[in-house]
Every structure is written in C-alpha cells, then in structure tokens.
Amino acid sequence: MKVRYFAWMKRTVGMADEEISPPAEVKTVGDLVVWLRGRSSGHAEALAEGAAFGAAVDQRTATFDVPIGGAREVAFFPPFTGG
Amino acid sequence: MAVHVQEADFDVGAELDRLTKGNKRIGGLAVFVGLVREMHVREGLHRDRIDALTLEHYPGMTEKALEDIEAEANRRWPLEATLIVHRYGRMEAGDRIVLVAVGSPHREAAFEACEFLVDWLKTKAPFWKLEETPAGDKWVGAHEGDDAAAARWEKKSQ
Secondary structure, eight states, rough: EEEEOOOOHHHHTSEEEOOOOOOOOOOOOHHHHHHHHHHHHHHHHHHHHTOOOEEEEEEEOOOOTTTTTTTTTEEEOOOOOOO | EEEESSOOOOOOOHHHHHHHHOOOOOOOEEEEEEEEOOOEEETTTEEEEOEEEEEETTHHHHHHHHHHHHHHHHSOOSSSEEEEEEEEEEEEETOOEEEEEEEOOOOOHHHHHHHHHHHHHHSSSEEEOOOOOOOEEOOOOOOHHHHHHHHHHHHTTO
C-alpha cells in the first residue's frame, strides 16, 4: 500500500510517499494513523493527536473509520486552501 | 460539464465561447475568476508582502473531487453548462488562479450554482497554498470563513 503526504505534512514526515505493509490488525484509516506514528519522530509529529489533517483512501476523502483493506493508496493532508 | 486542472494560464473569453457554443438554451452565464491577491501579513515586528504563491495539489484526486462538486451542482440546479478550470504551480499577484462558469436558462440558477461551486471547491478540492515571503515559504492555514461559506450549502441539500 502506498501512503502519500501533502503540503507541510510532507516536510514534517520527510518524504512525499512510501510503500508500507501494515499488520492485519490495522483495519481503518484511524488504525493506520496510530501505526504510522511509530515509524519516525516526523511521522509522530505530522500525525499527532489533535493535529489538523484529513485523509483520502484511493483518492476519495475518507474519515478515520473508513476501512483500508484492499486500498492501493492512502493520503494524509492539511485542510484544503485552494481557490 | 468539464473540469480542467492545469499549470498554464487560461483565456477567459475563449473558455466561455467554447462552453456556450452551439447551446441556445443558455440564457444566463455566471462567471467567477479567482486571482492571486497581493497580501500583507503582519507577523511580529515584520510586515511582509506576499508576491507569489505555489499551489500544490493531489493529481488524480483533484479531478475526481472537482467532478463530484460539479455533478452535485448539476443535481441541485437545472444547468446547461458548467466549467471549472483550476491552476496549480507557481503564480504571482494578479495572475488568474481559477475559473468557474455556469450556464443556465435563467440567471438565478446560474448565480447560485456558481457561488456554490466556488464555496465547495475551496473546502473540498485538494489544493494547498504555499506563500513566498521574505522570511521564507509559508503554508497557508484554512480559513474558518471558507468553511462557513461551504457549510451554508450543506443545509440546503435535500
């Protein structure tokens, strides 16, 4: 599964994307957030509890209860500031 | 219905001509053009002028999100033509950044749907502004006003 980071989260994590193979008990976006925090201090900071960020599963906005089983791509990003 | 996500600038007149050409049911065309505004931000003792920004986006998701928003507008109003052109990359103050155009038999639907599209794309399409300041690049935070503008359309959904 590919995980992607955007805007300031990319800088904080230290990479734009990474290939990961989380264990089977990581079933939802929320589970993945908790699991990713353990990968580095940058991950822990970017994905910290209370940090303002959203997620997408296979390029559709997703809440933290959305399952990630079978997903090809999960993305994390700050609130949108387009227009 | 059309969505274009592109780095290049767009020609408003040419885009509108292409959108309405051959469709004689359109009685009103509402158009919004967003420009990069020159901004002054006060931070500590410094007063910085922001002359340029870089707009990052999520290729793939951006197009899907804009198409979803466009489809929602077409569900809510009787529209004949819709167009969203959104740029990404580096832009300077005064540059065009986004074009939203909505054609309908009557102006009310065109005005409302155009405003809806702009409000929703600001909060639902994956774009992030990185401002250039003399002190370095700075990511822009989300505006509460934008969330409130988008939320008022949630109440109107059936």
